[in-house]
Amino acid sequence: MMKRLIVTTLFWCALPASAAEPDGMGPLRGTGDLGLAVERASGSVVLLDTTLRRAIGRIDGLGDLSHASAVFSRDARYAYVFGRDGGLTKLDLLTGRVVKRIVQSGNAIGGAISQDGRTIAVANYTPGGVRVFDSQTLELIADIPTDSKVVGIEDAPGNRFVFSLWDKGEIWIADLSENPRAPRITRYTDIGQQPYDALVSPDGRWYIAGLYGENGLAVLDLWAPEKGVRRVLPDYGRGQERLPVYKMPHLETWAVVGNLAFIPGVGQHEVVIVDLDRWTQVGAIAVAGQPVFVMAEPTGRRLWVNFAFPHYDTVQVIDVPGRQIVHTLKPGKAVLHMEFTPRGEQVWLSVRDADRVDIYDTATFRKLGELPAASPSGIFFSARAHRIGL
């Protein structure tokens, strides 16, 4: 009797899964080689297959996708896309459909998924604050007003979200480990003027915020948050001349190789090398323009760098051990983003004004292919599902 009951229960549980089997996208498949590219001007995304090197679908109706980004569910099936207009859209990579879409604020800048995968947090400009949603249903479960634009929201171990307040110069930790509906907030004030973006190191230990209003970085040790935020690298930043910055560098994908971090200079035409044991600058590599993304191949051997206006037609590749540029590519105007396949044999670049996503072999720098995409910006592969701080 007991056995039969279990069998019946299992069968019943299996029903929704089979009902949700892919339709229109072929037979059963995995999602580990899938991803998406944001089409920023048309409010759509292109679904990508990195094995076939093809677009396998397009999803429209996602609103204003300027500065859009995406995170992935822990089973790597669903993508959550954060739009400028406060839109939060849950996509199914297998069926190529929108599962649910909400507009959760008036103006937003990105989001993160918790370590346990149960909650999604969105950083908002208007109204300033963070809203937390159930990742299954997108039901609002916590609202954290900050009275400031929120930037640099990251997930951290222990089901915490860490974020910075642009207008107030603060870092907050929202700890959801006890009760996601009532996050425990820790505030750090006077961390520096105008934090503009942040990252969590790949090991989940350091939350590092870049400062626009002054030199230096604000660093919080998430293994010892009681020690507070400290300021490091007093010479890192825009310098005395306050160079104009035509596009804010992105820090989230800071390249960390061994004990060294390679970070974009602010306003400067250089990649700065930082010793993470001592938090000191140990070098700089001159590059073609103001870096936006400095991304390490998954192996850590090389860095790929793209640039702000007016040098955004260029990508440079830096050899890490040699600390020098080994290749310069000119894919076309406005290379906005780069994404490596999970093991790093390919890099996919979005070339906005050419309406193309280009695929390069990272070993030979040979172009492997190109896909049409309308004004593509961010490219996000599902392997991000299993990395902290993205």
Added chain:
Amino acid sequence: MTRFVRQECGFCHGLRLTGGLGAPLTAEAMRDRPIEYLEAVIQHGIPGTAMPGWVPHLTPRQVHWIAERLREGFPP
């Protein structure tokens, strides 16, 4: 030029110019600003904010054109 404003300014002000890290550049927000003020901001930026000066990359005529369009509502 329209594309330049939508795309490059759009990084901070949003593709729809409804604001982001930068202020909204909608007609409602811009209408009452003197044209000379808008031109000065585009050319020289606003110290203490993230707004850079674009003077090395735009001619005075282009700046004037952008400022005028912003006041009447920037074309799509």
